[in-house]
Amino acid sequence: MPIVLPLILLLCFFTHCTLCFSASKPQTLILPLKTETLPHGFAPHSTNKLSFHHNVTLTIQLSVGSPPQKVTMVLDTGSELSWLHCKKAPNLNSVFNPLASKSYSPIPCSSPVCRTRTRDFSIPVSCDPKKLCHATLSYADASSIEGNLASETFGLGLSTQPGTIFGCMDSGFSSNSEEDAKTTGLMGMNRGSLSFVTQMGLPKFSYCISGRDSSGVLLFGEAKFAWLRPLNYTPLVQISTPLPYFDRVAYTVQLEGIRVSGKVLPLPKSVFVPDHTGAGQTMVDSGTQFTFLLGPVYTALKNEFIQQTKPVLRVLNDPNFVFQGAMDLCYQVPMNRPSLPQLPTVTLMFQGAEMSVSGERLLYRVPGMMRGSDSVYCFTFGNSDLLGIEAFVIGHHHQQNVWMEFDLEKSRVGVAEVRCDLASQRLGLGV
Structure with a gap:
């Protein structure tokens, strides 16, 4: 099946859903997940080294403010603070207007929220000239956003949550402004x-x-x-002492090994364990598209995958081509080939659970990239070292057709293979 990209996974409210939760007693709320193809020409022009960005994001629609304003937010399990664009700009299609809301309230610097609950932010908050709590957030793709903390009423389904803390952002830099213009902000879903x-x-x-x-x-x-x-569960890794390179509020699990078509990579378990600085944690992140591995592990996986696919795939021999800045294993596949050959399954082995990646999820067709009459496909695992990330990151591309449960009460992540299109149908959400 041809891959049409880029896409935005759009999470819309299902208006006929009879299951919901209230603020006083959480029950179950089920929402459909759909995809929306962005306009033709959105994909970046082909170059030898494409910038690191996310072509696909998970988004949710909800209401904010009094009276409510509809917003669309990226669902990100790798971030803490939720935020909205609050200042109109030519490149933004949707912004939240705090002046039109009676329930909007900025957070002063003297507030306990500003002084104590922001301790896990990577950049310390500051005090602006109006003595309001000012936050600056930065992301792995070099994007950044800043503005003031505030409280507001958020509505999800039939539930409203007054006094929700978020960032009302008025400036920043985006590595992919066209994609970011499609949403109003980001919903932080970490711990x-x-x-x-x-x-x-x-x-x-x-x-x-x-x-x-x-x-x-x-x-x-x-x-x-x-x-x-x-579901098979793997416990969350938690530490009490702050370390410079360890994100204490991420969904961190313990990667113990990688298997390629039955062959376990000959790596010591110590390479998967965070070091004394916290570098080397494994994070499950819905805000990242692909999966990134630290250098030694990535190199071992890359070499084994090349070895096992040598009879059926031709490697793109161009040392100057690195897709999205971190994916340097690519292949030339004839355009007239109806489908990809059978590929070895790559299994990520966690403590108590496994996640298998097979078939089309292993190779990604680079939009617009051709070599003669061949399309270019790249391995969907990248090298964290090339991005300057001191961690293993499990992206949502490899979470496809896996039921992903984040259990905060029992501090664990559960996984089970399932046809997600059929799951939606069984839940009455349709397509």
């Missing part, structure tokens, strides 16, 4: 005290992303369905 899931008091949430068509599902609450096979 930090100011994340959306923490402030809403949600004990767990799940999502399932289809790789087959435009369907999928996001669920807040329990996921007890007869058709869903038992």
Whole structure:
């Protein structure tokens, strides 16, 4: 099946959903996940080294303010603070107007929220000339955003949450402004005290992303369905002492090894364990598209994958071509080939659980990139070292057709293979 990119995975409210949660007693809220193709020509022009960005994002629609304003936010399990664009700009299609809301309230520097609950921000908050709490956020793709903290009423389904803390942002830099213009902001879903899931008091949430068509599902609450096979759980890795390179509020799990078509890479388990600085943690991140591995592990996987695919694939021999700045294993595939050859399954081995990546999820067709009559496909694992990231990051491309449960009460992540398009149909969400 041809890959049409870039896409935005659009999370819309299902208006006929009868299951919902209230602020006082969380139950279950089920939302459909759909895909929307961006206008033709959005894809970046082909170059030898494409900039690192996310072609696909998970987004959710909700209401903010009094009276409510509809906003669209990127769902990001790798971030804490939720934020909205609050200043109109020519490149933004959607902004939140705090002046039009009666419930908007800026957070002063003297507030305990500003002084204590921002401790896990990578950049310390500051005090602006009006003595308001000012935050600056930066991301791995070199994007940054800044503005003031504020409290506001957020509405999700039939529930409203007054006093939700978020960032009302008025300036920043984006590495992909055209994509960012499609949304109003970002919803932080990690385990930090100011994340959306923490402030809403949600004990767990799940999502399932289809790789087959435009369907999928996001669920807040329990996921007890007869058709869903038992989940395998891996515990979250938690530390009490702050370390310079360890994100304490990320969904950190312990990667223990990688298997390629039955062959375990000959690597010591120590290469997967964070060092004394915290570098080397493994994070599950819905805000990142692909998966990135630290240099030694990436090199071992790359070499083994090349060895096992040598009979069926031709490597692109161009040392100057690095897709998205970190993916340097690419292949030339004839355009007239109806489908990719059978590829070796890559299995990520965690403590207590595994995640297998197979078929089309292993190779990504680079939009607009041709070598003669061949299309260019790149391996969907990248080298963290080339991005300057001191961590393993499991992106949402490799979470396709996997039921992903984030259990905050029991500090664990659960996984189970499932056809996510069928899961949506069984939940009555349709396509």
